[in-house]
Amino acid sequence: MTETKFTLPESAIPGRWYNIQADMPNPAQPVLHPGTGEPVGPDDLAPLFPMALILQEVSQDAEIPIPEPIRDVYRLWRPTPLFRAHRLEEELGTSSHIYYKYEGVSPAGSHKPNTAVAQAYYVKDEGRTRVATETGAGQWGSALALASRLFGLECKVYMVKISYEQKPYRRSMMETWGAEVVPSPSEDTQAGRSIRADHPDSPGSLGIAISEAVEDAAGREDTAYSLGSVLNHVLTHQTVIGQEALAQMEQAGEYPDLVVGCVGGGSNFAGLSFPFLREKIAGQEALAQMEQAGEYPDLVVGCVGGGSNFAGLSFPFLREKIAGEEIEVLACEPVACPTLTRGPFAYDFGDTGQLTPLVPMHTLGHDFVPAPIHAGGLRYHGMAPLVSQLVLDGLIRAEAYTQGDVFASAVRFARSEGIIPAPEAAHAVHGVLQAAANADEAGEQRTILFNLSGHGHFDLGAYDAYLAGKLEDVALADEEIERALEAIEALPKPAAGVS
Ligand SMILES: Cc1ncc(COP(=O)(O)O)c(C=O)c1O
Secondary structure, three states, X not given: OOXXXXXXXXXXXXXXXXXXXXXXXXXXXXXXXXXXXXXXXXXXXXXXXXXXXXXHHHOOOOEEEOOHXXXXXXXXXXXXXXXXXXXXXXXXXXXXXXXXXXXXXXOOOEOOHHHHHHXXXXXXXXXXXXXXXXXXXXXXHHHHHHHHHXXXXXXXXEEEHHHHHHOHHHHHHHXXXXXXXXXXXXXXXXXXXXXXXXXXXXXXXXXXXXXXXXHHHHOOXXXXXXXXXXXXXXXXXOOHHHHHHHHHHHHHOOOOOEEEEEOOOOHHHHHHHHHHHHHHHHHHHHHHHHHXXXXXXXXXXXXXXXXXXXXHHHXXXXXXXXXXXXXXXEEEEEOOOOHHHHOOEEEEEOOOOOOOOEEEEEOOOOOOOOOXXXXXXXXXXXXXXXXXXXXXXXXXXXXXXXXXXXHHHHHHHHHHHXXXXXXXXXXXXXXXXXXXXXXXXXXXXXXXXXXXXXXXXXXXXXXXXXXXXXXXXXXXXXXXXXXXXXXXXXXXXXXXXXX
């Protein structure tokens, strides 16, 4: 049997983040000012974000250096381990090879600190003393509470009410690190008060909590707004995951033909998959250029240090040689909030209260309130513009699953590999189990890599409900989506967007 765990030394923590904007076949369309319909500029965003992050948001550089104080904090848990899921493979009886990158080893229990630490660093560096944010499942809030503590910032968290009630210990965690946490919709903001007046029983949503946090930050000079997903710079920060995974897959002597992640706003999925997509795009480019030249190489040469530039050029040719197959990238979402699989690509607000700029993305409409499924971090009406554009360009595919199926797969995973997945990450687990079963049925062997973005130690109430047979599957009627989409009818429309 080959190794189970592939680890890297601290010296292998990436020194740069990878910015996929430099390599996308079609750039993401600009974010618009809702008043003027014009693209927003750095000055529009300056009240909310540190300038360093605004510049990263629009940067076209492929690589952005990671400041040393951030890498120093990363040392607390990075590089994270990559596992070969031998026991899961045996349990499934699959001939496919399954690998997972485990981000649950961070102090907060998920991938979220990868960007929280970076954001807290830049807020502090610019001289602000406080951050405001929203949190769904509590993973993001925990991450920012931790990062704020490490850089000496105050932190206020608007926590989606249903999660606040379902996950009291996430709140304890944030408070232990010194953050102030309120259930959203709250009485602390105009946005929260008006939703409470109209819907006293609102379970809350990420869209509502974002409105509250943005209003809080916009109203105070000492405060920056901090978002745990969706924005370009957040996705870029997460690419430490995929860069490490590339090196670890090389250690394992394999290369994935399927890369899988769950999608809420898209950050853990992007973090794992973008460095692999970089290789796919580069290889496709080289293949296309050789075709232009009317020739096909019979010798492909590259230098090898860690091997990534060599892999970038040669793997697409190798894949043609071995199987004629392309690397496939799969995004997994809940049927209760099917942003990529059922939402149109449109301009929409990032929040319910219409305080944010207009974002080009797949969306279910900014006043869509998803059913209170246990994967709180996937209950977001929109999707990262970068992920949305890559879906339009056919580089990413999406599937949606019911929470009953997702928990069945999560329990199977826990009973073979030991780790209890966060309900969000369990969507990726389910996607992998399905892909392996499909491959076996087709008589194929695949090499599958997925992101186990967090552990579920604070989600055991959801596992209790599943084990007691009390988990409800929520069907989402077309009429509800149509109703929610009416809210964006009058907004500007993106250019066709398809390559
Ligand atoms: C463990 C975990 N995975 C995934 C997500 C979804 O967010 P994103 O799509 O930004 O990774 C969350 C969000 O809270 C989460 O806590």
